[in-house]
Amino acid sequence: MSMEHARQHQPLRQPDRQRQVKVKVRKTGWISTGEKVLYSVATAGLLAASIFLVQFSADTDALNRDIRSLETDLAQQESQNENLAYQVKELSNPDRILRIAKENGLNIQNAKVKQAASVSN
Incomplete structure (x- = not known):
């Protein structure tokens, strides 16, 4: 082998001070994994x-x-109940009852007609 051929196969050595060392730089995020979990839980809550x-x-x-x-609905029902109570009072007037009885041929002799306040059983 010749010297030229041997030089081609041998790597050239660089002086120690010019030698570069490659370092892997690990980039870290501005939010850690724990903080991401906490933020996710807080957002879900x-x-x-x-x-x-x-x-x-x-x-x-x-x-x-x-x-x-x-x-x-309650106010309408109360109003309707008051109207019906007024009609009951008008229809149960003793003079009206006597008039209708006479029109239908009923003869009343010395009887007093009273208005019933309530019906009891």
């Missing part, structure tokens, strides 16, 4: 609380609307 609050508000609003509707 906040989302669940928001959904619960909206659902609770919707249910409360629906109940309030139902209450208002029932109060309106």
Whole structure:
């Protein structure tokens, strides 16, 4: 072998001070894995609380609307009951009863007609 050939196969040595060492640089994120888990749990909790609050508000609003509707129905029923009570008083007037009895041929002799306040069994 010749010297030239031997030089080609041998690596050239560089002086120690010019030798470069490759170092792997590991990049770290600005948020660690533990912080990511904590943030995810906190976000899920906040989302669940928001959904619960909206659902609770919707249910409360629906109940309030139902209450208002029932109060309106109650007021109408009370008005109808008062009208019917007034009609009962008018129809149970003793003079009216006597007049209708005479029109239908009923003869009343010395009888007093009284208005019944309530019916008892």
